[in-house]
Amino acid sequence: MASRTLNDVTHCVIGGGVVGLAVARQLASRPNTTTVLLERHNAVGTETSSRNSEVIHAGLYYPTGSLKTALCIAGKELMYEYCKSRKVPHRNCGKWIVAQTPDQLEALYSVYSHATQHKIPMRWLDPSESKSREPNVRAEAGVLESPTTGIVDSHALMLTLLGEFEEHGGDVAFNCPVTAIRKIENGFEFTTPESRITADVVVNAAGLGAVEVANMILPEERKMKPYYCKGTYFSYSRKQPEVRTLVYPAPVKGLGGLGTHLTLDMAGRLRFGPDVEWVEDPGDLVPSTERLELAVKAIREYLPDIEEEALSPDYCGMRPKLRPQAGGGVGQVDFVIREEKGLKGLVNLLGIESPGLTSSLAIAKYVYDILYKN
Structure with a gap:
């Protein structure tokens, strides 16, 4: 040209x-x-x-041959290099994907297989190591760690x-x-x-x-x-339970997001979300207390000692989707x-x-x- x-x-x-x-x-x-x-x-x-989890992803959830997989894997390396050279605040804090049931463990095996195929670093944690490193995190069936996942100040x-x-x-x-x-x-x-x-x-x-x-x-x-999938994030006002890594539930096939997960901001404060709510209006960004009960239930699956009264709806993000709910899931x-x-x-x-x-x-x-x- x-x-x-x-x-x-x-x-x-x-x-x-x-x-x-x-x-x-x-x-x-x-x-x-x-x-x-x-x-x-x-x-x-x-x-x-500006309405997301600010996570630097490793490329774990998307199909082989997809742009999402290829560009996420390449983009992660470019992002770390760019942030380091420009002094953009970021942290390679790692991430756990946790399973509570045999079915969820099967989902983790699928993630591990995908990661191995694409040479994405991953490792299984035995129960003693996971308990020693994050004693407050519940993982009844298994933990898969992504050591190259991180966070960035978007x-x-x-x-x-x-x-x-x-x-x-x-x-x-x-x-x-x-x-x-x-x-x-x-x-x-x-x-x-x-x-x-x-x-x-x-x-x-x-x-x-x-x-x-x-x-x-x-x-x-x-x-x-166009279709739109809203996600509500929740702030947490207490310092306990303490967690030092990102924690994600096992992926659910067909879900519009990755589950209500635990992330950290650059100051180390806990936050949770986003959940999944399909809506008609992309401007519908007002958080609702009605989402809190479901969020508490999801969070307690992997962080049982969370204090409900310290959680509150904080902000909402919106995912632009090209398919409706029936076909618009992750992957x-x-x-x-x-x-x-x-x-x-x-x-x-x-x-x-x-x-x-x-x-x-x-x-x-x-x-x-x-x-x-x-």
């Missing part, structure tokens, strides 16, 4: 979440090009990117990506939702409430709004319907990252849920290669 353009800019990236920022930074580094990032809110990362990460994007000459337009897109002779024209912009290339990284943006330009027979739907047929230069990023944060830098390289490695 030519570097010089007759349009306003070479690249237009829609969506200022962590993936959009990573893609914009990657494209802006190409010599003799210009890149603009359009964000509908007044700051970066106000939707899915806000610091996004601000660092934004800074590097701007250092490369990139421009950000906040409060700038895209209301229409059309194909023109040498690229694309975008309409926003304030202006029209033309670009050689458009990357749709609009997250919860990505399907809506894609439908603005896709032919009628290729338009899609059932892959990322969609493609240059659209008949629309050269238009790359859609759809269904970028977990492990999108972990995969973000690898997604950026993947998009760059789609556009420039032909």
Whole structure:
């Protein structure tokens, strides 16, 4: 693709979440090009990117051959390297997946088999080691440890990506939702409430709004319907029981998430979630106390001494799904990252849920290669 353009800019990236920022930074580094990032809110990362568990995943749950597996594994290495070199707060704290029943143990064996196939480090813990290291964690049937899983300060990460994007000459337009897109002779024209912009290339990284943006330009027979899976997170106000690693329940086939798990923030405070609640409105982000009873039951499976009165609904995230509840479980739907047929230069990023944060830098390289490695 030519570097010089007759349009306003070479690249237009829609969506200022962590993936959009990573893609914009990657494209802006190409010599003799210009890149603009359009964000509908007044700051970066106000939707899915700031409402998640902030976990650096290892790539354990997604099918062989999927983009989720490949980009998560590559993205994990890129993320650790990037955070270390830029001093972005992060910690390689590891993660336990715990089983309480023989059926759950079978699910752990499946995870272990997948990890072995993809050379993802994993190890089984015997009961004496698990009890010695995390005496407050219950694991009646087994513990599988992922030593390369970690956590990252997603806000610091996004601000660092934004800074590097701007250092490369990139421009950000906040409060700038895209209301229409059309194909023109040498690229694309975008309409926003304030202006029209033309670009050689458009990357749709609009997250919860990505399907809506894609439908603005896709032919009628290729338009899609978005689905949304809400997750409530719970804060915990006590220091006990103490836990020093992430703890996840055994995965449940067909579930829209990974179960109500235990994560840590950078200060070591416990938090729990997200749970799974399929909703119609992506703006439905108000936490409800009605979710607390189910959460307590799920948490006590692996942390029996949790104090219910110290738990409270904190915030909600929203997973962008490409299938409804019956087919939208973890491992059932892959990322969609493609240059659209008949629309050269238009790359859609759809269904970028977990492990999108972990995969973000690898997604950026993947998009760059789609556009420039032909």
